[in-house]
Amino acid sequence: MYTLGGARFAAQLRNIHNAGLIKTHTKKLLRSANxxxxxxxxxxxxxxxVLLHHAIVHKFVQNPQLRAKLLETGNALLAHTYERDNIFATGCDKEKMLEWAKNHNGQIIKIPTKIDNGTLMYIPLVGEGKNILGFINMKYPEER
Known part of the structure; x- marks a missing residue:
């Protein structure tokens, strides 16, 4: 929000703790800023x-309990299922994602070492999207 709408708009989101409300409010703010x-x-x-990677790393650095939960996932595929986002999420709902996982069971997924705008084209589809959020979460333990 900060890079698209500025500090004033970003500050309005600071005290909202529900992800769904943040998304809704962000859309309204961006529309109002044209x-x-x-x-x-x-x-x-x-x-x-790049900004998402930075935010996620700091989230786990600041929250030991959350970091412990993430580390418990081991080598599992972490997928952010949201059908309206095929960049940061899988671009499909939970049921479609489970079907995709069943059909791709045992296959190796190769993820670029660094996830940024230069490597976006090399990130494979998971479900119907790039699942950047899931991949960044999966890569965090390697980066500690």
């Missing part, structure tokens, strides 16, 4: 992965 959908999509492909 930020186009095209601009948001461009941000997702360029600045988004």
């Amino acid at each position: 930020v186009s959908i095209e601009k948001v999509e461009e941000w997702k492909r360029t600045q988004g992965p």
